[in-house]
Amino acid sequence: MDDKQLLADYRRMLLIRRFEEKLDSLFTSGVIKGTSHLYAGQEAVAVGVCAALRSNDFMTSTHRGHGHLLAKGADPKRVMAELFGKSTGYSKGRGGSQHTACAAVGFLGSNGITGGGIPIATGAALAVQMTASAPLTKDGHAGRNRAHPDAVVVCFFGEGGASIGMFHESLNMAGIWKLPIIYVCENNLYAMSVPLHEESAVQDIAHRAESYGMPGVIVDGCDYFAVARAVAEAAARARAGEGPSLLEAKTYRYYGHSKSDKREYRTREEEASWKNRDPILLLGTKLLETDVLTKDAQLQALHEVDAEVEAAVEFADNSPEPDPAAVLDEVFA
Amino acid sequence: MREMFYSHAIREAIAEEMERDPNVFLLGEDVAEYGGAFKVTQGLVGQFGKGRIRNTPICENSFVGVAVGAAMLGMRPVVDIMFQDFITLAMDQIVNHASKIHYMYGGQLSVPIVIRTPAGGGRCYGPTHSQSLEAWFMHVPGLKVAAPATAHDAKGMLKAAIRDNNPVVFVESKLLYGQKGLVPEEDYVVPLGQARVVREGEHLTLIAYSRMVGEAERAATALDREGISCEVIDLRTLAPLDLQSIADSVVKTGRAVVVEEGCLTGGVGAEVSAQIVENCFDYLNAPVQRVAALDVAVPCADALERAALPDAGKVMATVRQLMQKYG
Ligand SMILES: Cc1ncc(C[n+]2csc(CCOP(=O)(O)OP(=O)(O)O)c2C)c(N)n1
Numbered sequence: 001m002d003d004k005q006l007l008a009d010y011r012r013m014l015l016i017r018r019f020e021e022k023l024d025s026l027f028t029s030g031v032i033k034g035t036s037h038l039y040a041g042q043e044a045v046a047v048g049v050c051a052a053l054r055s056n057d058f059m060t061s062t063h064r065g066h067g068h069l070l071a072k073g074a075d076p077k078r079v080m081a082e083l084f085g086k087s088t089g090y091s092k093g094r095g096g097s098q099h100t101a102c103a104a105v106g107f108l109g110s111n112g113i114t115g116g117g118i119p120i121a122t123g124a125a126l127a128v129q130m131t132a133s134a135p136l137t138k139d140g141h142a143g144r145n146r147a148h149p150d151a152v153v154v155c156f157f158g159e160g161g162a163s164i165g166m167f168h169e170s171l172n173m174a175g176i177w178k179l180p181i182i183y184v185c186e187n188n189l190y191a192m193s194v195p196l197h198e199e200s201a202v203q204d205i206a207h208r209a210e211s212y213g214m215p216g217v218i219v220d221g222c223d224y225f226a227v228a229r230a231v232a233e234a235a236a237r238a239r240a241g242e243g244p245s246l247l248e249a250k251t252y253r254y255y256g257h258s259k260s261d262k263r264e265y266r267t268r269e270e271e272a273s274w275k276n277r278d279p280i281l282l283l284g285t286k287l288l289e290t291d292v293l294t295k296d297a298q299l300q301a302l303h304e305v306d307a308e309v310e311a312a313v314e315f316a317d318n319s320p321e322p323d324p325a326a327v328l329d330e331v332f333a
Numbered sequence: 334m335r336e337m338f339y340s341h342a343i344r345e346a347i348a349e350e351m352e353r354d355p356n357v358f359l360l361g362e363d364v365a366e367y368g369g370a371f372k373v374t375q376g377l378v379g380q381f382g383k384g385r386i387r388n389t390p391i392c393e394n395s396f397v398g399v400a401v402g403a404a405m406l407g408m409r410p411v412v413d414i415m416f417q418d419f420i421t422l423a424m425d426q427i428v429n430h431a432s433k434i435h436y437m438y439g440g441q442l443s444v445p446i447v448i449r450t451p452a453g454g455g456r457c458y459g460p461t462h463s464q465s466l467e468a469w470f471m472h473v474p475g476l477k478v479a480a481p482a483t484a485h486d487a488k489g490m491l492k493a494a495i496r497d498n499n500p501v502v503f504v505e506s507k508l509l510y511g512q513k514g515l516v517p518e519e520d521y522v523v524p525l526g527q528a529r530v531v532r533e534g535e536h537l538t539l540i541a542y543s544r545m546v547g548e549a550e551r552a553a554t555a556l557d558r559e560g561i562s563c564e565v566i567d568l569r570t571l572a573p574l575d576l577q578s579i580a581d582s583v584v585k586t587g588r589a590v591v592v593e594e595g596c597l598t599g600g601v602g603a604e605v606s607a608q609i610v611e612n613c614f615d616y617l618n619a620p621v622q623r624v625a626a627l628d629v630a631v632p633c634a635d636a637l638e639r640a641a642l643p644d645a646g647k648v649m650a651t652v653r654q655l656m657q658k659y660g
Contacts, residue, residue, distance in 0.1 A: 058406070091439035101438035108405055109438055113429050119398020126399055127406035130358065133384060147406040166425075169395030176390065286579065331474050333435045333443035333498035 001051065001228070007301075009051055009224065010287055013043040013280050014305045016067045019076060020255070021084065022309050023066070027259045032083055036097045039067030041254035044279030045186050046071035048227025051156055058106040058124050058153040060117035062188075063098045063109025064253070068156055074102040080312035088318035093322040105153075113196065114157075114191075115164035118183070121155030122170040125181035125244075128153065152238040153181045154231075159248075160191025162205045173210035174281045178243035182234040185248045186221065193265040206248035214244045221251030222279040225286075227252045251279075251323055334517055339481075340373045340510035342488035343449075347374065347411060348518065350495045351381055355408060356451060357495055358385040360396055361413025361449075370415045370509050371451055393422035397448065399433050401500075404444045409495060417450035417504070418464045427477075431500040432475035435458060447494045448500045452480075453544055453594050454626075454642050455508045459633035465595035465626070470502045471572045471604060475526055478571040479502035482546035484514030486569060489523030504571075504586035506544040528575035530582065534564035536660075537652060539586040539603055540579060542568040545592040545643065561656055571601055572646055579605065580612055587618035597625040619659030622652050 001009075001047045007259035020040040026032045046067040049069050053059075061068040069079055074090065082089025090100050098112035098150070108124060109119040124147070132149035161167065162185055174181050185205045191198050196203060209216025215237075227249060234245035252274040256263045263271075337345070348622060351357045358381075359374060360658040365388045368375025379388040389396040393414060400410035414420050420427070427448065435443045454463030470478045473498070477499055481487040532553060546567045553563035564582050568575065583589045589609050591602035591649040602623035609621050627641045 034586045038557070060402075062407070088437070088440070091437060094439060099437040100432075101434075101441050103438075103441040108402070108442065109434070113425060116398075116425065116430060119395040119426060120402035120405065122395070122401025123404070123410075124406050125397035125402075127408045128405040130384065130403070130408065131406075147408075158512050165392075166398060169390070169392035170398070172390055173395065173399060229587070330436050330440040332477075 006287060006292050007297070009047050010280075010283055010293065011305060012071060013047045013224070013283065014301055015076065015308060016043045016046065016070050016115065017041075017162055017280060018305050018309050019066060019312070021069060022313065024255060026313070033085065034096055035065040035258045035260070037085065037258050038255040039064055040278070042186055042221065043067060043272065044283065045221045045227055045249045045251055046063045048224045049184060051224070051228040051229050052231035053152070053154065054107040055114045056148045057151050058108055058121070058128075060108045060121040060124070060153070060155050061110040062117060062158060062161065063112055063114070064158070065100065066097070069100060069102060069107055069110065072102070072107045073105040076108060076308055076312040077315040078113040081319050084316035084319070086323070088315070088319040088320040091262050098200065105107055115161040115166045117153055118157055118161070118166045118170045121153050121181060122174050122179060123146070125174065125179035126151040126177065129177070129182055150233050150239055151180070153184050155181060157183070157185055157189060157285065159185055159187040159189070159196060159205050160194070160199060162208070163199055171244070172215070174244040175214050178241065180238035180241075181244045182238060183244065183246045184233060185246065187248050188251050188253045190257070190265065192261070195265065198288060202288055204248060206246055209246040212244075212246070215247065216246045218248050218250065221249030222277045222282055224279060224283045271272065307318040334515040336513045337484050337516040338510065339484045339487050339512050339514065340371060340652055342484040342516050343373050343491055343505065344375070344377065345516075346488040346491035346495070348377060348380060350492055351385060356407055357409045357411065358387060359411045359413060360387040360389050360400060362389055362391055362415050363436050364413050365389060368431060369413055371507065373510065373532055374413065380392050387609055393419050397423040398426040398430065400446045401426055401434070401444050405434065405442045409445050411447045411449060411495060414450045416462050417452035417466055418461050420448070420450055420466065420474045425625070427447065427476070427500070427502070427642060428473050432473045435499070436475055441485035441496050445498045445499050447503050448490070449503045451505045451507045451510075453506050453508060454631045454638055457633055457635055462640070463631035465593070467502065468595050468600045468604070469617070471601065475498075475499065476572060477501040478504065479525055479570055480543040480567070481569060482509070482543055482567050484512070484516050486568070487524050488524065489521050489570065493522040493525050496522065501525070504543055508544050524570070525570045526573045526575055528569055528578035529567045531565040534562040537563045537590065537655065538564045538566060538582040538586045539566060539590050539592060539648065540566045541592040542601070543594065544572060545594055548643065548645040549592050550650055551645035552652065555645070556649055556652055557637045559653075561652060563652065573649060574605070574608065576608055577610065579609065583609055583613045586615045587616055588659065590622045590624060590648065590651055590655065591622045592643060594626060594643060596628050597623060598628050600625050619655055622651050622655055623650050
């Protein structure tokens with residue numbers, strides 16, 4: 001990874017953090033309605049994954065999707081506008097936090113159904129594989145779809161999502177068909193309030209990979225470099241036609257599950273111990289040590305990111321409400 | 334025109350669409366060498382290979398989800414659900430995902446999939462292999478529901494469904510697979526959303542779809558001899574409903590009986606009668622009646638299954654009563 005990318009990724013992790021902190025205050029003050037699941041604490045996973053991807057690779061996400069969206073290259077203005085329920089949001093205000101897609105960057109949607117994106121990602125990988133193996137038509141195209149033949153698909157889900165039948169069903173198909181997909185389980189230890197040992201009989205979700213004929217790899221989800229390395233390996237494997245991988249990133253969400261959660265199921269000590277290994281702090285320290293980053297540049301990045309978040313809020317605030325007369329638009333394609 | 338089995342018409346539609354468009358492929362349990370539980374896809378694997386006639390493991394929700402994801406990238410999957418009863422396992426991907434993705438993601442993505450589902454009883458398969466659940470899917474915005482009654486429509490509507498940019502639940506009738514009908518030689522489609530007047534009549538409109546169209550026709554022929562002239566409408570598509578054709582007929586006859594193989598309560602007939610009452614009240618000479626399956630699991634034993642399911646005889650009884658009271 002060159003210095004430019006490292007700086008950009010550091011900045012992006014900061015952007016996600018500040019975006020989520022801003023959202024927290026907007027929800028608390030009642031500016032935004034509905035609910036939201038914040039990604040703060042897990043930034044090294046989304047950004048580390050994307051460091052190893054190409055722009056035409058695909059991604060599916062979860063209810064906790066803002067970090068994934070921003071990491072994949074979505075415009076913070078339009079993500080914020082969606083959260084404000086405005087017509088300029090990616091989903092025109094219809095989807096909100098849990099239902100935002102950005103097709104232009106290959107982001108196939110955050111998802112309000114736990115585990116709901118897992119078969120969808122698997123199908124996207126099937127489309128990629130079928131496009132790659134399709135005989136070229138007369139005009140030289142392998143079909144008229146948007147799958148690039150050497151793309152990979154990344155599928156995010158939590159350790160809670162790994163309990164749903166679709167996890168088993170989908171990884172089984174991906175294993176049988178050797179699909180170009182990377183399943184990334186963000187194990188943040190709790191599904192809403194339920195701790196890992198009450199959700200799963202094994203404490204490492206990655207161990208389940210063996211049942212599906214794919215490698216299962218555990219990575220430190222606070223370590224941007226570790227995540228990027230593991231994904232680079234899995235992506236190379238997928239692009240070489242060797243099939244899927246399951247990565248498990250051990251990570252932690254800083255906020256409660258959603259805005260109403262008082263975090264009574266975990267201790268403040270546990271939270272503090274994870275914050276000691278904050279992913280942005282770890283990457284920043286490393287970049288300072290290796291002279292990729294200077295103190296000045298670090299401060300400047302923070303200012304820029306804050307300005308970007310403010311600009312997003314302003315854009316969202318000034319955007320028009322969706323037209324109620326258009327509520328029935330696009331029920332059908 | 335050729336005489337052709339309903340099942341062969343479906344197979345021909347799949348084969349022709351797969352030849353026409355490289356993005357079309359079929360997936361489901363036992364669809365390849367075995368040819369599907371009802372042999373509808375027999376022989377296709379020889380023509381298209383196992384990549385495009387794709388056997389899946391037994392996991393309805395996720396192979397429907399796989400179809401959804403593939404469709405979002407531009408493929409046009411045709412999903413085979415072995416028995417319509419098993420669609421219950423795939424409700425999440427159909428109801429929460431396929432039907433909503435275009436709308437809820439702001440029109441950025443679409444889900445052109447067809448979900449083929451052999452429905453209905455009459456073969457003594459019992460409670461979990463005989464249901465007609467299509468009414469559920471009319472209740473979900475963003476889904477189309479097609480239910481052809483003839484070989485001609487099965488082929489033409491399946492082609493329309495495969496070319497449609499939306500998810501379509503395609504209801505096939507197990508008992509119709511073995512029935513023959515005339516099918517044109519040339520390429521044709523039957524557009525979704527257009528009902529068909531099967532036979533004209535004066536006194537009453539019988540509104541049916543799928544296998545019940547034949548039962549309604551039989552009833553109409555017999556009732557004709559008793560001096561009751563029935564018009565028979567084949568809805569063909571349940572969503573979107575062709576309200577205009579229904580209204581045109583009911584305005585003319587002033588009486589309507591809706592016939593369906595699914596259960597009575599909350600069924601297709603409930604919606605169709607509500608529409609008739611809302612839109613044609615001034616023209617009605619009698620309350621709208623429904624002939625449907627009893628509100629019970631479809632039992633296995635022949636005698637019980639007959640007791641539970643509607644047929645021409647039950648349609649006739651309902652019509653006679655109606656005409657006696659409101660004739
Ligand atoms: C099918 C379904 N069941 C339950 C929920 C409610 N719910 C939303 S998120 C969540 C916990 C998910 O935990 P995990 O997958 O580990 O993700 P995390 O919230 O930790 O990021 C639950 C129970 C849901 N949205 N969908």
